[in-house]
Amino acid sequence: MNRPGPRIDETPLQHLAARYGVAAALASSRAVLERTVAIGDGFTLAEWWNEHDTTGYHAPGHHTLSLYLEGGEGTRRIGFPGRIGGPGRFCLLPAEHESHWVLTRPMRFLHFYFDRGALAAAGAAAHDADIRETTLPDDTFFDDPDAARLMAGLIRLDWGDAASRLAATQTGHELLAHLAGRRLRRRPSPALDGGLAPHIRRRVLELVEAALDEPLTLGRLAAAAGQSEFHFARMFRASVGLPPHAYVLARRLDRARRLLAGSDRPLAEIAAACGFTHPSHLTRHFRAAFGGPPGAWRAAVRG
Incomplete structure (x- = not known):
């Protein structure tokens, strides 16, 4: 495994560390940030290299999916004897978790950072449950072929290319939907304070899905x-x-993302189908969320 050169320009490293607790811990260790990119909608990728180090994370405030790219056989998580890392293995580190690590050999790994809000939206759509009754489990050194396929697509992209970043956003959403569907766990609690009753929550969410092409005011x-x-x-x-x-x-x-990726419908028709009053209304929100206009995003995803 080739050891990387000096750290990249400190500006992206400092920016990453200021936003993500896991990155902040790695920035104060021997780890080298090889490349990073914010791909839109609250998703960030970071590729790291490290060796002969100790590090730890304490309630970082965001979720992290970690994929080992090279090495990792010499990485151990303290308190988890018998679990061994290696290329292609994942770790899932929730926002509230705590972990401590020892690295005895060189390794390269990819981090996918996403915030609680992004998971909340995906989780509410995937589970008929109060978000407070779901939890993202802390898991160490596991295999996930579907997540590996999606992460491989992210690795292959040119992170410096605007079109590639737009395609990466789509992959990021697919990855988040996969995690919400496969990894979120129910933890029913009889003592929830406030919130919507289950039948009311279900009724409101079903209304949202059925009427996305209609005005959906707070009053309605x-x-x-x-x-x-x-x-x-x-x-x-x-x-x-x-x-x-x-x-x-x-x-x-x-819905707009799915229609753009899976159909040739014109932008005005897609905007109307998704409840946007005008194509420019959709374009403004789409650009803010995904980093580019719908047309460029569609071309990037299909290309």
């Missing part, structure tokens, strides 16, 4: 729940993990 959603707008907004955020407007926008953009 609150009426479906039989609550005042103020009370509903608080209870919805407690149960889903996002404010109502942010959740609706996330679902609209998710």
Whole structure:
């Protein structure tokens, strides 16, 4: 395994460390950041190299999916005897987890960072559960062929190319949906404070999915729940993990992504099907979320 040269320009390293607790811990260790890119919608990739080191993470505040690219056989997580790393193996590190590591051999690894809000939107769509009743488990040195396929696609992309970053955003959403569907676990709690009752939450989320092409005001959603707008907004955020407007926008953009990738429908038609009043309205939100306009994103994904 080739050892990398000096650290890259400190600016991206400092920016990464300021945003992500796991990156901050690695920045203060012997680890070398080889490349990093923010790919849109709260997703960031970082490729690291390290050897002969000790490091640890304490409640980093964001989720991390780690894939070992090279080496890792000499990496141990303290308190997990018998578990051995290696190329192609994953670690899943939730926002609230704590872990300590010893590295005795060189290794290269890829980190996929994503925040709680992104997981909340994917989790609410994938599970009929209050977001407080779901948890992302801490897991060390496991195999996941589907996640490996998606991560391989991210590795192959040219991170410096704008079109590649747009394609990476699509892959990031596929990866997040995979994690939400396969990795999130239910943890029913009889003592939840506030939030929407299960049947009301289900009714509201079904309304959102069925009426994405229609006006979905806070008043309409609150009426479906039989609550005042103020009370509903608080209870919805407690149960889903996002404010109502942010959740609706996330679902609209998710439908737009799928229609752009899977059809040749014109942008005006897709905008209307997703509840945007005008193509420029969709373009503005799409660019803000994914880093580029819908047309460029469609070309990047299909290319």
